[in-house]
Amino acid sequence: MNERSLSVEEFNELLQKWSGQTIRIIKHELDDLDRVVMELKDISYSTNTRRSDQYEAMHTLLLNGTGVTETVASNTQPLPDSTYEIPLEDSTLYQFDNQRFSLLTDRGTYTIEVASENYLP
Secondary structure, eight states, X not given: OOOEEEOHHHHHHHHHTTTTSEEEEEEEETTXXXXXXXXXXXXXEEEXXXXXXXXXXXXXXXXXXXXXXXXXXXXXXXXXSSEEEEEEXXXXXXXXXXXXXXXXXXXXXXXXXXXXXXXXX
């Protein structure tokens, strides 16, 4: 499928429709690969105008819900917090292929999709 670029407003509008569904978030930053499965309750954003350095994101996407982290050994561990944070930058690219979102940042790539398997208790 072809990915199409979205504005942040279009991204938010489409992602809001996934509230109440079980989603998978795949984060690939440098050599780090994380996979999370979450029952998405709601979506919000925060703004940090008092950043101590440029590494801290000014804007953050907050995916709120309960979930687990998938480990390398195909085990799961509960998320330590009920919010999964994705740092957003002015240069973030938002893409959607009708099945999954891709957020491309200077730090890495985040993929958000509806989970095909349910790892949640």
